[in-house]
Amino acid sequence: MLKDILPDFLIKPLSLLRYDDLCEIRLRLNRPTTVNYKNTYYFLGQAGLCNENDAIIATKETIQYVISRASNHSIYAVNDEIKEGFISVKNGIRIGLAGTVTMQNGSVLTIKNISSINIRIPHQVIGASLKISKFIFDDDGHVLNTLILGAPGVGKTTILRDLCMQISKKRKDLNILLLDERQEISACSDGIPQLNVGIFTDIISSGKKSINILNGIRSMSPNIIVADEIGNIDDLKAIEYAVNCGVSVIASLHSKDIIEFQKKNEFENLINNRAFKRIVVLSQTNGKGTIENIYDDYFRPVLGFV
Amino acid sequence: MIKIISMVMLFCASGFLGFQVANIYKDKQYFFVDLLNFTKNLKNEISFMKTDILSILKKYEYKSDFNKYLKEYQNLLKLKNYTKIEIDKILYSFSFLSDYEKNTINQMFFELGNIGYTEQLERLNFYENVYKDALERSRQKNDKMIPFCKKMGFLMGALICIVLI
Numbered sequence: 001m002l003k004d005i006l007p008d009f010l011i012k013p014l015s016l017l018r019y020d021d022l023c024e025i026r027l028r029l030n031r032p033t034t035v036n037y038k039n040t041y042y043f044l045g046q047a048g049l050c051n052e053n054d055a056i057i058a059t060k061e062t063i064q065y066v067i068s069r070a071s072n073h074s075i076y077a078v079n080d081e082i083k084e085g086f087i088s089v090k091n092g093i094r095i096g097l098a099g100t101v102t103m104q105n106g107s108v109l110t111i112k113n114i115s116s117i118n119i120r121i122p123h124q125v126i127g128a129s130l131k132i133s134k135f136i137f138d139d140d141g142h143v144l145n146t147l148i149l150g151a152p153g154v155g156k157t158t159i160l161r162d163l164c165m166q167i168s169k170k171r172k173d174l175n176i177l178l179l180d181e182r183q184e185i186s187a188c189s190d191g192i193p194q195l196n197v198g199i200f201t202d203i204i205s206s207g208k209k210s211i212n213i214l215n216g217i218r219s220m221s222p223n224i225i226v227a228d229e230i231g232n233i234d235d236l237k238a239i240e241y242a243v244n245c246g247v248s249v250i251a252s253l254h255s256k257d258i259i260e261f262q263k264k265n266e267f268e269n270l271i272n273n274r275a276f277k278r279i280v281v282l283s284q285t286n287g288k289g290t291i292e293n294i295y296d297d298y299f300r301p302v303l304g305f306v
Numbered sequence: 307m308i309k310i311i312s313m314v315m316l317f318c319a320s321g322f323l324g325f326q327v328a329n330i331y332k333d334k335q336y337f338f339v340d341l342l343n344f345t346k347n348l349k350n351e352i353s354f355m356k357t358d359i360l361s362i363l364k365k366y367e368y369k370s371d372f373n374k375y376l377k378e379y380q381n382l383l384k385l386k387n388y389t390k391i392e393i394d395k396i397l398y399s400f401s402f403l404s405d406y407e408k409n410t411i412n413q414m415f416f417e418l419g420n421i422g423y424t425e426q427l428e429r430l431n432f433y434e435n436v437y438k439d440a441l442e443r444s445r446q447k448n449d450k451m452i453p454f455c456k457k458m459g460f461l462m463g464a465l466i467c468i469v470l471i
Contacts, residue, residue, distance in 0.1 A: 008386065065387075068420060073383050074358035079423035110422045 001091045005069040005119075007062060009046070016048040023153075025119040027058035027066065039288060063114055070095050081182075083108045088206075091194050092122035092187025122157065122184055124195045128289050129162035133170070135294050135302055136163075136250070136278050143167065143174065143224050143248040145275055149255040150282035155289035156252035157228055159282065161185045161197055163250060164226055168198025176201040177222035179212045185228055201226075210234035213242050224248045233266055243275050257281055258295055278302070313470055317463035324459015328452040334402040335448050336370035338441040341411065344372065345434045348418075353427060359383065359419045371400060379415055390416045410436055 003011050006025075010033065014022070017037055024036035025044070032055030033044040043055035070087045071078045078087050087095045099114035136146045150156045164176055164185070178201050180186050186193035188205045197203065202220050204212045209227050213235075216222060225242050227235070230251045242249050255261040258281055262271065270276060274297035281292040294302040347366055351357040357365075363380045367373060378396045382388045393416050397408045414433045421429065 064420075071419070072358040072360055073419040074356075074360075075419055075421060076352055076423040076426040077356040077358045077419075079356075082422070109424070112422075 001089070001093060002119075002121075005066055005089055005093070005095075007065050009056065010044070010062075013044055013046055013048045013056070019121075020123060022121055023123070024121065027063055027117045027119075029058060029060060029063060029115040031058065032056070033058050039284070063117055066095070066117055066119070067097075067114060079110060082111050085111065086182060088183040090187070090189045092184050094120045094122075094182055094184050096120065120184075122161075122187060122195065125155075125158050125162060125289065126165070126196070127162065128155065129159045129166050131291055131305075132159065132280055132294065133163060133166045135305060138277075141171070143250070144277035145243060145248055146250045146278040146280065147261075147276040148250070148252040148280045148282060149258065149261055150252070151256050151284075152254060153288070154282045154284050156282060157184050159280075159289060160226055160228055160250065160252055161195060164201045165196050165198040167224065168200040172200065174200060174223040175220065176224045176226055177216045177220050178203045179209050179216065179225065179227040180205050181207065181209055181212075181228065185226075208234070210238040213238035217242060217245055217247060222247055224250060227251045229254065231266070236266055236270060240270060240273075240275065243270075243273075249275075257292070258299060262299070274298070309470070313467045316466050316470075317460070320463030320466060321456075321459045324456045324462070327459070328455040330402050331444075331448045331451050331455070333371060335441065335444045337372050337400070337402070338437055338444055340368040340370045340372035342434065342437045342441055344368070344376070345414075345430055345437060349427060349430045349434070352423070352430070356423070375400070375411075407440060 002014060006014070010025075014025070014035075017035070021038045022035060023039065026034045026036075032052055034041050034055070035044045035049070037049065042049040043052050044050070045054035045056055047054070067075065067087065070089050075082070081087050082097065085097050087097065089095060096118035097111055097114050098116040099111045101111055102109040132146075136144050138144055148156050148159055164178055167174060167176060176198065178185060178197055180188060180203050183205050185195070186197045186201075186203050186205070187195045188203055193203060202222065204216055209230065210232075213225060213227070216225065225247050227239075227249070228251070230236065230239060230253055239249050239251065253261070255264065258279065261267065261279070277297045279295040279299070281295070283290050283292045285292065291305075294305045296302050344366060348362060351362050360380070360383060363376055363383075366376070368376070375396055379393065382392055382396070390412065394408070394412050397403060397412060400408070403411070410433070414429070417426070417429055419426075
């Protein structure tokens with residue numbers, strides 16, 4: 001897949017690396033190319049991993065090439081994604097963009113002069129959520145509303161993907177609605193998930209989570225809604241609506257730890273209503289996806305979790 | 307007898323030549339009709355469906371020489387690297403187009419997919435107007451030139467016959 005979006009001079013050194021250990025490729029204008037390989041950043045040169053002096057320098061043409069290829073030669077077609085700061089590519093690869101943001105009437109019109117791109121490569125880790133899945137069911141077998149917290153890159157999306165799969169495996173009576181806004185969780189291509197998200201999972205790709213939650217509840221009558229990277233007011237209102245409709249919600253959120261989460265004003269309602277019965281905090285202490293702790297709705301550590 | 311047959315053949319050949327020259331003018335008109343239709347379709351596909359360019363190219367077929375252009379452009383997009391020079395090359399063989407027309411068309415196809423949504427639609431509106439004008443000019447010219455070429459073909463034939471007699 002990378003060969004479809006990257007020029008040959010980057011593909012050659014990348015082919016020397018193990019794809020399963022490659023997490024990120026970062027191109028910064030007129031600066032050395034770096035890769036996140038086995039959770040460590042390295043410079044990328046013609047002969048593979050190298051020191052700074054031998055690294056391939058990303059030019060404006062290289063960045064334009066990647067964006068053009070990632071958008072299928074149709075930048076206009078991914079304009080909505082560019083506004084949000086990313087482009088989704090097949091197989092769940094997501095390209096993050098940084099450049100000059102053009103605003104109109106208070107909202108982002110587009111990103112121009114793109115100077116940095118971060119190509120994130122998803123990897124399915126089967127069993128990544130096994131430690132969590134034990135704690136998200138109540139005594140009656142219902143799935144508890146669960147929030148997964150963690151800083152960027154700690155494995156929240158991987159855990160969500162695996163949770164969908166594990167729940168589908170365990171329970172044949174629960175329909176899951178996966179809101180895959182950036183197509184990172186399921187890596188849907190032409191409606192077919194490229195990564196395993198379980199057989200009882202329906203996927204809504206792209207679009208706004210807040211709208212998709214409301215539409216999804218009406219049209220698919222799910223038992224569980226799974227959403228990645230919630231945070232804006234509209235998302236939270238929609239989640240509140242889902243919870244009030246009796247639908248279980250499993251979502252992830254950028255937040256370093258439980259204290260940082262408690263300080264988030266926009267979550268005040270959900271916290272006061274004790275909407276999330278399980279709050280899982282992830283870190284990279286012992287590698288990606290390390291579960292620091294699991295809390296209940298009173299922010300007490302859940303008994304039994306070591 | 308041979309002389310009469312030769313004269314008839316020369317008359318027909320000259321008339322045929324007149325029709326062929328007239329067809330060159332027609333080719334240009336048909337090219338612009340298809341190019342204009344394609345530009346309109348492109349605008350619709352981009353504004354309503356945000357369809358990617360390769361899917362649009364696969365979707366539309368045309369009868370004029372413009373179809374050849376589209377196919378070659380499509381092949382170019384499938385290559386890993388292409389430059390504006392390679393796009394320019396596609397139109398080299400289209401002798402009925404002026405340099406200005408070739409440059410405009412090449413520029414449109416070079417920009418296609420390389421700029422944002424709003425800018426892309428603005429540029430397509432601009433090109434649509436350019437092609438409308440070009441088509442109108444081509445039609446006006448054809449109204450004069452096509453009958454003229456046909457008449458000239460037959461007149462030349464008749465002239466040759468008179469000279470031979």
